[in-house]
Amino acid sequence: MTRYFSIAAFLAAGVSGLALGPALAQDSRWVQLEAHRELDVALTRAQEYQSSIGNVSGFQLPSDWYALTLGPFETDTDAFEVRRQLRAERAIPADAFVSNGENYGARFFPTDGAAVAPVVTSQAAPAAEPEPLVVAAPEPEPEETLREAQASERQLDRDARAELQTALQWFGFYTQRIDAAFGPGTRRSMAAWQADRGFDDTGVLTTRQRAQLLAEYQGELAALGMQTIRDEDAGIEIALPLAMVAFDRHEAPFSHFMAKDDSGVQVLLLSQPGNQATLFGLYEIMQTLEIVPLDGERERRSNSFTLTGQTENLRSHTVAEFRNGQIKGYTLVWTPERDDQMARVLPMMQDSFTTFGGTLPESTGQASQVARSALLAGLSVRRPDYSRSGFYIDATGTTVTTAAAVAQCDRVTLDEAYTARVRARDDALNIAVLEPETPLVPLAFAQFAEGDMPLGQEITISGFSFEDMLTRPVLTFGRLDAEGGLNGEAGVLRLNATVAQGDLGGPVFGPNGAVLGLLSGQPPMDNRQLPPEVNFAVSADAIRGFLSENGVSSGTLRSGVTVPPEQLTRVAGDLTVLVSCWN
Structure with a gap:
């Protein structure tokens, strides 16, 4: 028997009662729309979604961000179908994903404390609704068997396999290089992810599990705002967490990306003309900056250097290289509570880092030629x-x-x-x-x-x-x-x-x-x-x-x-x- 349900009915469903708690959030399925660091921004966006779609809830995340969701839904099938339809209508972001709510904490929206009950599909579209949007939905299909999952996996191309490895690596389950080959290491990481998410740890992801993994990964990327920027003045292209940093100024030899919304993250893009002696001098002077703590590894080679540093309150990682009369690189600075996120961001910055064109001219900004404390564009010097x-x-x-x-x-x-x-x-x-x-x-x-x-x-x-x-x-x-x-x-x-x-x-x-x-x-x-x-x-x-x-x-x-x-x-x-x- 074919069942029908109305998207409008789904999103209008709600029951007054006690405030929704984490237990109910974790027993249901949700379509997570987006997340924001500032509560005021999250409340504004929640009101906008509530006016246009309805059935919106907001939860605080462990990272102190605020997630906006649709739901709850009784089954994965319901949640995925609503997400598919609303994405097709471009009513929600393309990177919205289905979540089991396990990391949802206190609810901050709606503010009246009304609870939302799981949506139950109806046998027919409600007659009372004037021309509701009716979508045909098949009977919920059972999870693929192991053989069916293996068959569907064989249809994946190289890029799709590499993307799955990347997502597993992002969440810390896969630690080897991305080679798009599903060997023993990849199988172990898949089984570990399945066990962590409450699935049978077969080591072979079903179609639905692959979709969930990639949706979670895209959601994480959206929270960081990882985007590739191209700085024409500095001659550098690199992926940066733009949800956490924003461009501030050019001041030779740096492009400054300062912390956004008190994220505690800062990025400097380094770009200057020079030779090996300039590189070695920069290696020395960088270590006098407060953003490069003394406790950390230092490595200087003939044409590059790496500086790492950490204290109880600060972390930083600097890379610079000399090539064809130019010195280019980057510094990532963050606070300790961002360690896990930056462990994911750094490889993406490293893999995406490319150089082109010229360098920031020495006259850019206010860099001094005499005072040591001003040599590096106004940065605080230890x-x-x-x-x-x-x-x-x-x-x-x-x-x-x-x-x-x-x-x-x-x-x-x-x-x-x-x-x-x-x-x-x-x-x-x-x-x-x-x-x-x-x-x-x-x-x-x-x-x-x-x-x-x-x-x-x-x-x-x-x-x-x-x-x-x-x-x-x-x-x-x-x-x-x-x-x-x-x-x-x-x-x-x-x-x-x-x-x-x-x-x-x-x-x-x-x-x-x-x-x-x-x-x-x-x-x-x-x-x-x-x-x-x-x-x-x-x-x-x-x-x-x-x-x-x-x-x-x-x-x-x-x-x-x-x-x-x-x-x-x-x-x-x-x-x-x-x-x-x-x-």
Whole structure:
């Protein structure tokens, strides 16, 4: 016997009574229309659907989103038929799907607390309705047998098989690569999904189960709003969760996509011209950003790098690559409650990431060429407790600085990116040797002076006078006044030069470019204050003796060599390094 039912009758059905609870929601079938993060938006959309279709309910989801549904329906057949008809009429979104309501929490719509009873199909269209929409529906068909499911599965093309694997992977049941081949791994994932949804775990999905899996997957994608965007200015195409982020601005070298509706998610698209040195410099400076936590894996290759970071409150993942004079990549930032969702979003971003055209010009936005805190387009930069100066003494990045600079630091970095360990320290001499955890290749390293040092000669001090505020050191000029300390201490030079705290640890150059000493500043004195221009340095001989005692090699400048002032300026900048203390 053929049964008939009216879509209008289905959607008008409702009984007053107690508020609908999760138990009833989970015992019925629903057509989920859409979901919203903001309750006000969800209520507005629910009213619109109620006016145009009727029989609308709204439930809070575990993710704190709000789902809009039609129903409830007694059977899958009823729910799928209503969904089919309304989708054909374009009355509901194409990605609407049938749900068993197991993740529905408290109901927020209708607001009058009226309960909705499951819709029961009628034997004929109600005569009272004026020309109702009548749809012929077949008798509910039983679920396919295993043999029938296998037969229908064999009709799937490669794309359909790959889509099923992708959906299983999305929900965490399938962990292997998408190959469109239903091997043992895929069968196990199908059986696991069936068991999780309350079906017999045969490992072969029926036609109806395949439809439900894909509908759930499309619903998840809709909640994230995954869409491929094409940024013509940055020359990047990538899939982004546009339900959670929205484009904000271009500010070299980034396209900023900021959090939408307090989602806690942020995306930066990186696009700038450059070479390998630019890439390596970006690798260093990115690690000073607050959105790149210190705790995480770092990997730098010859033409790319990956940075991950996590804290109790923040996660981030950055990828960048250098190719054909361009550096392009992306950063995804999120809060911990989004871990599961972002574990699904990241592979989609990675798989969809493609580059084309040019890069964001350096003049885009307000990026600074000087201030470290503004180098990356206004992003918040993590600051050390304090920073001092140091200088390279060999080709692998071994550095010397003052002992005071590293005396009480949980972590020491060179140029705020490279972690270094204290290899040797002499508090009395006020000198320390630092060894980077990863060998560096500095552009220059110190050549020490030897022999007598003419008093009264001009000196040049290179140091980060303003600590981490500038990316290059500042030169301070002065005079060598005497050898020895105020009380006749050996291995000390007295200088006539006014310096800043950030300069301490920096190299003191003579006129020929040789390093005369390491700036140590003023010694502590009780009840006395030296004039600001009186400062001291550890002499080159004392530095070399300390290095030799600790098995560190060093070199001296060849006699007769002179360095022109413009060359000294460049060399000083290349061998002076920012030493930062973190706690």
